[in-house]
Amino acid sequence: MIEKIEKLMAEIEALQAASAEEAEALRIKYLSKKGEITALMNDFRSVPAEQKKEVGMRINQLKTAALDKINALKSQVACDSQKCACIDLTRSPYPIRLGTRHPLTIVRNEIVDIFSRLGFTLAEGPEVEDDWHVYSSMNFADDHPARDMQDTFFIESHPDIILRSHTSSVQARVMEKNQPPIRVICPGRVYRNEAISARAHCFFHQVEGLYIDKNVSFTDLKQVLLLFAQEMFGPDTKIRLRPSYFPFTEPSAEMDISCHLCGGKGCSFCKHTGWVEILGCGMVDPAVLEANGIDSSVYTGYAFGMGIERITNLKYQVKDLRMFSENDTRFLDEFVSAN
Ligand code: DAH
Secondary structure, X not given: OHHHHHHHHHHHHOOOOOOHHHHHHHHHHHHOOOOHHHHHHHHHHHOOHHHHHHHHHHHHHHHHHHHHHHHHHHHHHHHHHHHHHHOXXXXXXXXXXXXXXXXXXXXXXXXXXXXXXXXXXXXXXOOEEEHHHXXXXXXXXXXXXXXXXXXXXXXXXXXEEEEOOOOHHXXXXXXXXXXXXXXXXXXXXXXXXXXXXXXXXXXXXXXXXXXXXXXXXXXHHHHHHHHHHHHHHOOOOOEEEEEEEEOOEEEEEEEEEEOOXXXXXXXXXXXXXXXXXXXXXXXXXHHHHHHOOOOOOOOEEEEEEEEHHHHHHHHXXXXXXXXXXXXXXXXXXXXXXXX
């Protein structure tokens, strides 16, 4: 009997199972009603009385060892199979799909990149601004109707604090801290109190450019803008400047580029004129230089400002401005290759 118990004990210690079914089969083999260990216990009755104590003890040890071993095998195979379930063997070997850059970011980076190559450095300013930087320092008189050109969001309790309505405020931020030569490009978000529609939004993005030095002329401005237009829209792009008005520039102009969809022949996109407007520009008004601590008898400068949404629309024909802020991945996915 003892020999039998020892043989079974050795067997139990060496047990292995590769699956839950195999582990269960072992339980049946040793511990079920007709199992080998149960049979041993049934034989216990015929053990001579003087051996009963030792044999009983050994059978109990064997039973406990078998239970422990089989339970351990069961939990081990359950854990292995759980690990298997977490690994999706049908998954593509490529890493997790990357998101896309937002089209406005792509175009902003492209604009900044073009001007960086021309020696402009990046400057940024706050979106929550004061009246001075957005208007007064930019030569908007207190009661000047030009203030109505841009429908401004005011903070009710602090009418002096506003959401900037153009990035021209960054011009003032740069001038108050630096003396010429100044050559900066300032991208950022601006806000206007507009009803949201396909063609207008209460926030959008602009890029401002400012160059101040000795002897800066309108010719310099024109040449830089021509180069920008050709880099952005292709080498055949033509530009034209129309006289305009901005309080902070004198003279002021608006710049059109030849419609790159029809090549200037006329189409519905350019309203059959062959031209599309892309930015405002001009020579920095001496009053702006003076208001910002720069001697206008020594220095001259030019400035320009453009809407990033507008440039993006020209490049990618996005028909509805609201698409830019809806985070619809079907729209964003279209820009994967432009990244
Ligand atoms: N700030 C103008 C706007 O928001 C754009 C602009 C026009 C900026 C002429 C300039 C400029 O720097 O010279 O409509």
